[in-house]
Amino acid sequence: MQLNIFELTSIYLYITLAACAFYLAIMFFQKINRTRGSGVDLGPIFGLGFFVLFFGIVYVCWGYMHYFGYEYDFHPLPLYKTGILMTYFALIGVVFFSEKIIGKTKFAFTFFSIGCCVYGIFFTFTEFDLRLFTYITNPITVAFILISFLYFLKVKTTGEIRKQMFSAFLCYIGFLIFFLLDIEGIKALLPFPMEISSIISSIGVIITLVYLGTIFLRFETFTEFGWKDKLRELYIIAPNGTTLFHYSFIRDERNQDLDLISSGLTGVEGILGELIQSKKKLKIVDHQDIKIIFEYGEYTTIALITYENLRIYLPKLTSLRVKFEKLFQDVLKDWSGRIEVFRPANHLVNEFFG
Incomplete structure (x- = not known):
């Protein structure tokens, strides 16, 4: 047939x-x-x-x-x-x-x-x-x-x-x-x-x-479906290394010296920049099971500490940085050292990472 x-x-x-x-x-x-x-x-x-x-x-x-x-x-x-x-x-x-x-x-x-x-x-x-x-x-x-x-x-x-x-x-x-x-x-x-x-x-x-x-x-990885579970902490840091705002995504938060940690984060960024003699700023630090992702603005540096570096975090950090600097623009230009003025940033973090 x-x-x-x-x-x-x-x-x-x-x-x-x-x-x-x-x-x-x-x-x-x-x-x-x-x-x-x-x-x-x-x-x-x-x-x-x-x-x-x-x-x-x-x-x-x-x-x-x-x-x-x-x-x-x-x-x-x-x-x-x-x-x-x-x-x-x-x-x-x-x-x-x-x-x-x-x-x-x-x-x-x-x-x-x-x-x-x-x-x-x-x-x-x-x-x-x-x-x-x-x-x-x-x-x-x-x-x-x-x-x-x-x-x-x-x-x-x-x-x-x-x-x-x-x-x-x-x-x-x-x-x-x-x-x-x-x-x-x-x-x-x-x-x-x-x-x-x-x-x-x-x-x-x-x-x-x-x-x-x-x-x-x-x-890139299917763990992006559970990206919220990979978050640990977020720091918004002033140019002098002072912590302007800190947010913890984990429940077992311990008492920490926030300024010491933020100074350490910016110090690592500066030291590595000097060592490799690169004009580009450090974006990611990979320490085995902990990743630190940096986002740089005009008045602030944001450091997001996570358990995994996922692509979804980068646009969220950029959006958070832009909105934070816009919301607190007048305060950041002439900051007097009072960190309580940045407490409303909780709503921004929940908006992008909640």
């Missing part, structure tokens, strides 16, 4: 989709290789790489399976079973990614997905059994991933990261819709030939998958 143009196109699109997935997998695993040894949690990146790798294998299986279906009018059970089980492996990657970021589920859904995969391998013997088992269990996993995205949007993210996660959420919804268009039961309900549905599905999945992968590849 000779394949028609639509059948041939759908098979080529399966191959294209698999190639896109494998390319994204390579990108994620290269990111892991580049980041290894930096102290960044690589688990979420590995989960995404695991997902796109096995998702690509799914479409390799489906491409062959549809070829047999178009050419010989039958679906080899081993090929069908492999494709479904690879879908479970792909879902394990996304669920692991979600649970790593949430951090409160003790990987319960990851173990659930692994259990489903094991059951599918050893306890389903016909295409009908595997299809029925998949239709029962997969919606649970997909719903968990959907709820995870909503949790990221509501609790874990703010500002620019929230915008990116909202785009990822919309992409995920589109991805699900297009993916479902290639399910046999759904294709049978549509008013056009099944191969047309496969073509529309593949094009939509390619677009949403690539865009989704691009969004997540932009993140």
Whole structure:
């Protein structure tokens, strides 16, 4: 039987989709290789790489399976079973990614997905059994991933990261819709030939998958979702080394000599500047598990002490410095030494870091 143009196109699109997935997998695993040894949690990146790798294998299986279906009018059970089980492996990657970021589920859904995969391998013997088992269990996993995205949007993210996660959420919804268009039961309900549905599905999945992968590849580290948990202390320092304002993000705050600390921070900045003979000011001090990020203004220097250097902190520090110097401009020009006048800065810190 000779394949028609639509059948041939759908098979080529399966191959294209698999190639896109494998390319994204390579990108994620290269990111892991580049980041290894930096102290960044690589688990979420590995989960995404695991997902796109096995998702690509799914479409390799489906491409062959549809070829047999178009050419010989039958679906080899081993090929069908492999494709479904690879879908479970792909879902394990996304669920692991979600649970790593949430951090409160003790990987319960990851173990659930692994259990489903094991059951599918050893306890389903016909295409009908595997299809029925998949239709029962997969919606649970997909719903968990959907709820995870909503949790990221509501609790874990703010500002620019929230915008990116909202785009990822919309992409995920589109991805699900297009993916479902290639399910046999759904294709049978549509008013056009099944191969047309496969073509529309593949094009939509390619677009949403690539865009989704691009969004997540932009993140330097997925600990940015919990950037508030990485904050320790913030100092706003006068040119003479006096602490104008101090804010602690940790509860176990101890009595400290704030002026001694701020003088030490500015002293480190000055000494290192002299040693390296650079005209550029020091921006970051990396002391293993503690990072100090500096932001310089006309009247002040801000030092943010964190447990990790995240890209999200830099624009926040700049905005805080600009607003602080604007709010206290008249005081800073002729400062008399009274630090209580800067107490309203608490509201500024809460605005940018709260």
